[in-house]
Amino acid sequence: MSRLRRVLILVTTVAVVAGLALGGGAVWLYSDAKVSTAGSTSFGNELAVPPLAKSRVKPDGTRVFDLTMQSGHKEFIQGKKTPTWGFNGDYLGPTLRAARGEKVEVKVANRLGEASTVHWHGMHLPAAMDGGPHQMVAPGQTWTPHWTVDQPAASLWYHPHPHGRTEKHVQRGLAGMFLLDDERSAGLALPKTYGVDDLPVIVQDVRFDGAEFDHGHRLMSDTGFLGDRTMVNGTLDPYAEVRDERVRLRLLNASTARVYAFGFSDGREFSLIGTDGGLLEQAVPMERIRLSPGERAEIVVRMEPGEKTVLRSFPPRDLGEGWQKRFNGGDDTFDVLQLRAHRELRPSPQVPDRLGGLELPDASDAVRGRFFGLRTSGINGRKMDMARIDETVTRGETEIWTVRNEHGTPHNFHVHDVQFRVLEVDGERPPAELRGAKDTVFVPGRTTVKLAVRFDGPSDPDVPYMYHCHLLYHEDLGMMGQFVVVDKGQKAGRVHVPDGHQGH
Numbered sequence: 001m002s003r004l005r006r007v008l009i010l011v012t013t014v015a016v017v018a019g020l021a022l023g024g025g026a027v028w029l030y031s032d033a034k035v036s037t038a039g040s041t042s043f044g045n046e047l048a049v050p051p052l053a054k055s056r057v058k059p060d061g062t063r064v065f066d067l068t069m070q071s072g073h074k075e076f077i078q079g080k081k082t083p084t085w086g087f088n089g090d091y092l093g094p095t096l097r098a099a100r101g102e103k104v105e106v107k108v109a110n111r112l113g114e115a116s117t118v119h120w121h122g123m124h125l126p127a128a129m130d131g132g133p134h135q136m137v138a139p140g141q142t143w144t145p146h147w148t149v150d151q152p153a154a155s156l157w158y159h160p161h162p163h164g165r166t167e168k169h170v171q172r173g174l175a176g177m178f179l180l181d182d183e184r185s186a187g188l189a190l191p192k193t194y195g196v197d198d199l200p201v202i203v204q205d206v207r208f209d210g211a212e213f214d215h216g217h218r219l220m221s222d223t224g225f226l227g228d229r230t231m232v233n234g235t236l237d238p239y240a241e242v243r244d245e246r247v248r249l250r251l252l253n254a255s256t257a258r259v260y261a262f263g264f265s266d267g268r269e270f271s272l273i274g275t276d277g278g279l280l281e282q283a284v285p286m287e288r289i290r291l292s293p294g295e296r297a298e299i300v301v302r303m304e305p306g307e308k309t310v311l312r313s314f315p316p317r318d319l320g321e322g323w324q325k326r327f328n329g330g331d332d333t334f335d336v337l338q339l340r341a342h343r344e345l346r347p348s349p350q351v352p353d354r355l356g357g358l359e360l361p362d363a364s365d366a367v368r369g370r371f372f373g374l375r376t377s378g379i380n381g382r383k384m385d386m387a388r389i390d391e392t393v394t395r396g397e398t399e400i401w402t403v404r405n406e407h408g409t410p411h412n413f414h415v416h417d418v419q420f421r422v423l424e425v426d427g428e429r430p431p432a433e434l435r436g437a438k439d440t441v442f443v444p445g446r447t448t449v450k451l452a453v454r455f456d457g458p459s460d461p462d463v464p465y466m467y468h469c470h471l472l473y474h475e476d477l478g479m480m481g482q483f484v485v486v487d488k489g490q491k492a493g494r495v496h497v498p499d500g501h502q503g504h
């Protein structure tokens, strides 16, 4: 054999072996990326229900809550103590509850080793009370925002919002629900006994490495952290006992990157009664509801005496094709929560068909349009800058916001201070699940959504609100912008950037 021929054989052999190894690795990565806990979940733990937060009422009628951010340990898995963060406890926080028209005040104390914030997701309030990255609470300090609740009954939530570190702070356990009530919701024949036939369902995906959380991002995923199992209200393998014919589930996707498509293992229908910002005009029968990070849905499900069913997340649509879909969780299935009905169930009234009117802006009133182009690298080609005001909005004017996902990576879009109306998804009337009040909307790759938004004030030219992708890894990378609400004819002011945030 000539020397050249020997070299050629050697080179070819090396190339084939390397190719096989790479191919094998790719096949392994691909098949390892698919996760399913369907049918293999033990449901051995009774669902924890976050306690209702205690409050006191000051002489002027203000309802006062206390929230303390603290570190701790929680035994998610028997015999293993996981280091965690929580509000007033080891993991997650109590459920705050207030009625429309009430003045509220929250004393937010930080007993962590680092600064954080608490943002009231979905709440209409002054910018200085919003808890965004400009309202940092230093370790040892207390921040006391106050506002008047002035929006319909809804399932809102609270979580930290420090620029660049939100993903970590939420994953460690800082999140809780904030329920709002009003006269209309109180008068409707809906399940409404908290913790009995009206359950908060805070869904998070997690991965454990021994006793510790493993928050590492998987190779190939461009959306952020994806866990290999789910928990509800901090309970792994949860079941809930049901003693009523109908149970209301307030679903919150509190995961940092995972999109869920909730339904039931036996395919039963449920009634969708509410979205992010409150009740729909009419209950809608459905079999699946898709929620991206930060979104909520209120559903009512009917149970027969003695039966069991499982709230399951099925593979969600629109997470890309092929590899991208696989690595973004588009093939994943989770058994989320088992419902166990007692042999005897208390009768529940039928879900009313009409739930009431929406308080949302109409496209016909719009006086201006704005465009938001989404890419992981930034919104409208710019990374978040805490010193830059990106948009100046006039108080009380309806606008149409066109949000376009300009590439293939899934994103969503959250706007602070308001509930908006989704007008269109790729030029079509939105599906029923997007026809209610929304503050966060899923924007799949190369998709355009149009929103009607209106900011009713108060104005504050110096303190911005945020709009951003609520996939927290993307938000932390800089997929966020700032807007101020001004009175007609007023100009945006100068943003004061808090210590420790210069350079972001």
Ligand SMILES: [Cu+2]
Binding pocket: 376, 410, 411, 412, 469, 470, 471, 474, 475, 479
């Ligand atoms: Cu994103």
